[in-house]
Amino acid sequence: METVLSDSYCRLCADLKPVSVLTNMVINTEICREVKHKLTRLDLHVNFNTKLPKTVCSECINSLEHAYDFVKSIELAQEAFEDYDSSVFDDIKDEVSDDDSMDKSINDDLSIKTEDSIPNESEVDQELLVEYVPKSKAKEKNSKSKPEKRALQTKTTTLRKPVTSRQKNKPKISANVELDTWQDYNWLCAVCDKYFPSPSELRVHSMQFHYTCNAYRCFDCREPGMCMNSFVTHISRHRPVLTLMCYKCSQKFETVKELRAHKATHFDTKYICRGCNTTFPNEEELDDHMRTFYKDVEANASMVSENNSLTCVICRKSKKSRITLIQHLLIHTDRKRTHVCETCGNSFYHKIDLIQHQKIHIDERPYKCEICHYSFKMESNLKKHAINIHFRTKQITCKECGKRFRSAKDLAAHSAVHSDVKPYKCTFCEKDFRFNYLLQRHIRIHTGIKPYACAHCPLKFSNWPNFNKHSKTVHGVDNSKRKRTAKDLYALDPDTNEFIYPDQEKVNEWRKQILVDMGRGRPRKKL
Template sequence: MNRESALSDLRGADIVESDAEGCGAVNKEDFVTCHHCGDKRRTLDELKEHIFADHLPLSVGSRRRRGNGKLYKCKFCQKVLKSNRSLIQHTRNHTGERPFKCNVCDYSSVAKSTLKTHMYKHIGEKPFKCDLCPYRALDKSRLSKHMFRHTGEKPFKCPYCQYSASFKGTLRIHIRTHTGERPYKCQLCKYRTTQHSALKNHIRTHTGERPFKCEYCKCGFSCLGNLRNHTRIHTGDKPYKCNLCEYRSSDRSVLKKHIVIHTGEKPFKCDQCEYRTSRNSSLKVHARVHTGEKPFKCNLCEYRTAVKSHLKTHSFRHTGEKPLNCNLCEYRTSDRSVLKKHILVHTGERPFKCHICEYRSSRQSDLRVHLLRHTGEKFFECPQCDYKSTFRHSMKAHLLRHTGEKQFKCNICKYSTSTSACLTKHIRLHSGKSNL
């Protein structure tokens, strides 16, 4: 079909529409048929959009083809799409237009197909089933992504590193970690991110919205992924397995951190000391050691911390809540790291081994501290004298000598000291165990 024919159809549709205005809305049983392809549309507006998207070339003499024809560029972000219909839907992401409304909730969408997928959430149906496992999906695209877990295929390669991905979109997000591009910006603060979904989750930190609720406890979460990871604490499910050892995890991000133990890769380096890490987020937290910044504050007391998760754990001290339980005994705690340490009491596992001596530990943090004994590195310097220390707690104890503060007090007499070790020795004098 040529351009003139398509334009004629559009003009004809306008005439029919104007004639039909006096007749009221089109009945639900009535459909308008495209005479080019037989496709049916409920309204004249939808028919015009269909003709414009699928049958109208952008320029005279250009042949429109699917997958092998003219490309369409977004005027907002320069993204290139293969069809005008895709361009129309994509442009709505910039304009905010969401013409397809859910009649059950407030959800609206830029595309009818997306709304159809959304409706499955209300009826509880997941029509697309994996042939290799019990997994079911709301739509074909999610099932296709799932299938790569079975095949392991990752055809899209990063030009900057060895990373490969199953999908072009996933690779595009990864490449932004190299280029530094963060196109999605929060309108309420300076936060920027590489992913639209991450921005949506971030905005909930401003609104306080936690729409995803745990069916086992009272916890609520701002994003579905966090709920899934949390639920596995209750179920004990650990689907993510290390290919180099027997380690398993309930969280993919935790598995990635674990794999670094084998590779030893630590590309992120502190510019003020010798600290290196495998994650940029860890480097940002570490930088607060030097700046003294503690942005996370408790609303019930004066406690402040540099790490957000520490504030959450601290808040349980006020509520008395202990949401995490051991699957092997009755032990409960509010701190995930404490629970992990406790579980090692049952397993006796000590996976972290020193490469210099025979020392083994159940915790990576203990191994890091141990290695400093071999290297002799002293990161912490006293601002008032030449004293240097390998450990933060040693520096804190040393600083008390300058201030004269004696925060550790004996409950039996008036003795006070600046270190807990000295207080322990003193108490033995009262108990008659000073020789121990």
């Protein structure tokens, strides 16, 4: 059964985008062949049969089509020039000696038409349609009938003024895209050109990474905005269907007065940032926000550098990686945890997170370690186990006792042995413990829970060490499935209780696969 994700990466631009604007190149073979053909024509080669993302966004498909058409138009133009005899152009150059002769030559040999000016572009006033007629064929053309002359005049070459920078930067999207609600609109960041499904997600992104709360840019004309209300009005000019609709909840109204009254219900205080429409409990917090984040986007967007800090600028919490920071920022947006686990009720922002979570509720452990035969429910846990237990060398040394560890996390856990700090306290007897697992084991004494039952006698035990000690001393049975040696951690044969040494060649191949998968999309871990 195919897994449907809410967001995925575009293979061409490497941006995380909604699945609604993505096309799977493996499923849509016809589109894939067309994309590959156009990429090859541009001397680009992309293989969609690897483990990398297999989806391409509609923006990249449209941009590729424009680039392909541009290359083809150049080729056709050069072929047209090659059909002419170069001596024709030499004759024209010799005959045009002064301004009067040039004007006369143009009037005799060029048929000029004027088209309507391009709307919304004051710098491009007119288009000139010019038909070039070689002098050697002028008599032949004049001898033709009027209908034939009209037919020849339709074969013209369009001469345009150079494309402005505003036109070059315009997103390559179809002008016929129909939007039903504000939920379908893509909010474009004025600094990095990433787009988001809601204004709150764009606001949090721009505040965290660009230190501005009003980094708006129109998706249709690329006009930047400084004020949310005026920017929403500007968007409505491009998309009239959104004019009488609330941009926050997409509720539609009959009149502007009703819409304004409804918008007021979204604000619980009078202290509102005019840039992002965020409300604050008092004037001091609003002033602090305006001084820090409100900026003139058009003037400062190009000068704002991206923030690489892992501390949330809104609640000042620090995260360990950029991925966890981005996931944390969602709590400051309007996005809801719509993906709910039917077993335990936990909710998630992304469907992929729900799918990964649901694996903890099943007993199946399909991912098995090739060295110690320990199995896992999720592949990511197997990879972490392989790296931390088997493949990474012990390079970190404890300064107190000289014991070596594979990671700083292991060293930090070990360091508790050398301190008198015992942060875990029993709620029944107030006894303190250095580690949480020791506290959980101790609590079973108070609760009477004994999860380990002997298979050879009716005795039960509250912890595994006592259970296994009983089995070995009384029944001569060792329940250990793995044991650590000086070389590594290996599995034990349940019948003979001897070490099971794995095939080294098979382990080497598995090790390469683990390292390649762990390195995808991030720096490879140093061993």
